[in-house]
Each structure stands twice: as structure tokens, then as C-alpha cells.
Amino acid sequence: DIQMTQTTSSLSASLGDRVTISCRASQDISNYLNWYQQKPDGTVKLLIYCTSRLHSGVPSRFSGSGSGTDYSLTISSLDQEDIATYFCQQGNTLPWTFGGGTKLEIK
């Protein structure tokens, strides 16, 4: 199975900060990388698919980049509603696998 690693399990930042969350795959996943947001109430939403494509309705302050094994999610200006846990997921090979998550908190 492809292992997905998010080395930062929690991150504290101030409102308005630029925040970057990283994800590394154990092998090349050919940009088949997605990002999800999980709110404290458990609600899960797709943010970014195929590395950099913004899902419908997602604010433009979210963006994604990367290639090969290394990917990142960036929030250009942190908003209160962005408090959540963020997961990466590879869709290159079954079984699909997720990173362990990065919990974002307000400083």
C-alpha cells in the first residue's frame, strides 16, 4: 500500500496568516492527490483534487501544488472558519490511502 505522511500533526497560526500543510507519498502518485477538510463536528468536505484543482464552492484562498511524492495545501489568508483538520489522500492506486491529518488551530 502507498503510505501518505503528514509530518505536522498540528499547526497553530494567526488569522490572516499564510499557512502551508505538507503531504508526502511513499512513491510517485502522478498528481493523483486530493485534500479534504474535516470540521470539529466531523463534517468532511473535498477542497482540492488532482493536486491543484479547486472543488466547486471552495474559497479561492485555498490552493494546492506538488508533484511526484511531495504535495502541499496552502491557505493564503487564514480565516476563522478554516479551523479544522486537513487530510491528504492518494487516488493513484487501490487501496486509496490517507495521510494522518494536520489539525489547524488559531494562535
Next chain:
Amino acid sequence: EVQLQQSGPELVKPGASVKMSCKASGYTFISYVMHWVKQKPGQGLEWIGYINPYNDGTNYNEKFKGKVTLTSDKSSSTAYMELSSLTSEDSAVYYCARERGITLDYWGQGTTLTVSS
């Protein structure tokens, strides 16, 4: 509007089975594969498998073979997941999610399963 409405919380005894549901609305049910994902308390997400409601084809994570059975009902636009021989390790939140390509574009709200005597 795409919606996936999952069934309510379950409290089940060890050794028993449970079947939870995921009712889809706002799109053509048979046109999209449905996936299921497990999340143990305070932990990450784990892919269980998927069902294609068009032809009832399934694909399971090896880890969940023998534990999980995925089915669907076209007439009610509902996907189901049955877990058998329950243990405390099965206590978790289970999500259904619609597939689009290589991603899961819409998720249900989750069903909390507690296995306890």
C-alpha cells in the same frame, strides 16, 4: 444539491452484526460509485471499499475482506454497509462518500458505531 444522508448512531454488542445506510439525493444514484471510509476516535481515515450501484460491482480493501459487505438498492438510491462479528476495534465513525474520478467529492455526515456489552 448532492446529499448523502447516513443512518443514526448504533450501539451493538460484541459478536453481533450491524447494517448502516447511506441515502443519496440530488443526483443519479447509479451513475456514481459509492465508497466507505472508517475513522477511529482521534485517528485518521481508512478506506474500506466501494460499490458501483449500476452493476453492484464491489472492491474491498484487503484489510476489511470478511468483515464488511457492501450492497445497494437502486429503487431507494441507498447504499448499505454491513459489518459482522463486531469487536471493540470496529467502534468508529463510518462515512459514505461519492466518487468522482480519483476523488471523493461529497461525503455523508458519518454514522457512529459503538461496540460494547
